[in-house]
Amino acid sequence: MNICIEPDNVSKGDFISIGSKKVRDPKLRAKGTECLQASQCALLLPEGTGGSFSIDSEEYEAMPVEVKLLPRKLQFFCDPRKREQLSPSSAE
Secondary structure: OEEEEOOOOOOHHHHHHHHHHOOOOOOOOOOOOEEEEOOEEEEOOOOOOOOEEEEOOEEEEOOOEEEEOOOOOOOOOOOHHHHHHHOHHHOO
């Protein structure tokens, strides 16, 4: 999986604007974005903290989460034009 961490100074408006542009150009990134590839990832909350986040005005409790890719469990079918656009060999 590709994990991209955007800088703290990206505004909500810029985040939405960049997100909509990524539909046309999936490699588009905000300046200062750090990206890495991993087969698993754990997001942890600092000790003694809590909180929540909102998606479409719905509140969700923040909690630790672990994401792990399982080999040969997913099959993706992709438009050949998108495949060329996303393939590592076409990296600039």
